[in-house]
Amino acid sequence: MTPSTTPALRPELVTRPRAVEQLVTGQATSDGDGVKLTRVLTQPLQRRLDPFLMLDAFGTDNPDDYIGGFPDHPHRGFETVSYMLAGRMRHRDSAGNEGLLQQGGVQWMTAGRGVIHSELPEQEEGSMEGFQLWLNLGAKDKMRAPWYRDIQSAEIPEFTTPEGVTVRAIAGASHGVAGAMQRETTQPLYLDLHMAAGASFTQTLPPAFNAFVYVYRGEIRIGDKQVPQQRMAILKNGEDNDGVVLRADSPARVLLIAGRPLREPIAQYGPFVMNTQEEIFQAINDFREGRLATAE
Ligand code: CO
Numbered sequence: 001m002t003p004s005t006t007p008a009l010r011p012e013l014v015t016r017p018r019a020v021e022q023l024v025t026g027q028a029t030s031d032g033d034g035v036k037l038t039r040v041l042t043q044p045l046q047r048r049l050d051p052f053l054m055l056d057a058f059g060t061d062n063p064d065d066y067i068g069g070f071p072d073h074p075h076r077g078f079e080t081v082s083y084m085l086a087g088r089m090r091h092r093d094s095a096g097n098e099g100l101l102q103q104g105g106v107q108w109m110t111a112g113r114g115v116i117h118s119e120l121p122e123q124e125e126g127s128m129e130g131f132q133l134w135l136n137l138g139a140k141d142k143m144r145a146p147w148y149r150d151i152q153s154a155e156i157p158e159f160t161t162p163e164g165v166t167v168r169a170i171a172g173a174s175h176g177v178a179g180a181m182q183r184e185t186t187q188p189l190y191l192d193l194h195m196a197a198g199a200s201f202t203q204t205l206p207p208a209f210n211a212f213v214y215v216y217r218g219e220i221r222i223g224d225k226q227v228p229q230q231r232m233a234i235l236k237n238g239e240d241n242d243g244v245v246l247r248a249d250s251p252a253r254v255l256l257i258a259g260r261p262l263r264e265p266i267a268q269y270g271p272f273v274m275n276t277q278e279e280i281f282q283a284i285n286d287f288r289e290g291r292l293a294t295a296e
Pocket of ligand 1: 070117
């Protein structure tokens with residue numbers, strides 16, 4: 001092996017970029033043991049943003065807002081993707097797995113038929129900032145065996161485009177660079193973009209894929225639409241559109257997320273996301289009777 005060099009970037013050619021369909025302001029809420037967060041992608045948007053079910057943003061320097069963490073709780077039927085910008089969170093699950101999510105790292109967890117886990121801050125002071133995205137599983141995968149991967153910051157492919165954008169490729173691919181994770185059915189694209197003043201960023205997207213942008217520092221423009229800080233911009237799915245172009249007049253940081261819709265019924269009860277009410281009752285019963293996270 002030769003020492004790694006910057007990969008040759010393949011330009012993303014977009015001639016008919018998507019416009020913004022809607023700007024969404026997140027809802028302040030708390031979850032777990034009193035963790036304050038902003039729910040950016042809420043339940044009413046699940047069909048529109050299929051296969052994505054939820055996006056939470058958390059960011060605070062006040063330990064009272066995060067110290068309780070998320071004690072033992074179940075999940076069934078989808079995947080959680082936790083991305084840490086600052087702070088450290090330890091996770092433990094009912095199968096005896098344990099890991100530490102650190103600054104810049106990602107935990108990708110496939111709950112499948114069931115996981116009971118805790119996510120607890122491993123710090124008593126300082127700032128805690130990051131995101132948790134819920135990605136749905138197709139009907140055929142909802143009851144698969146649970147799985148997870150801790151992706152340390154250094155394992156996330158990172159590159160800088162000639163237009164001045166540093167890209168952290170968490171999932172999917174951009175400019176010919178494969179992200180840290182690939183998923184066959186939903187084909188998620190998950191990019192963290194650090195845009196310099198005056199930079200633009202171009203990404204091809206299949207027209208059928210649902211896509212959104214979340215601005216967590218600064219502000220950007222998409223076409224003639226300004227997207228301020230802490231807003232999600234849902235991108236239109238025009239049949240002719242071949243991607244998206246983001247522009248930053250001043251430094252900005254943005255998540256760009258897209259995926260192939262499952263187009264299946266969504267039945268959700270808290271941490272269980274299945275296709276039918278019957279499957280939800282089954283999940284609740286399995287959880288009550290201690291069968292949720294046991295092998296078959
Ligand atoms: Co959880």
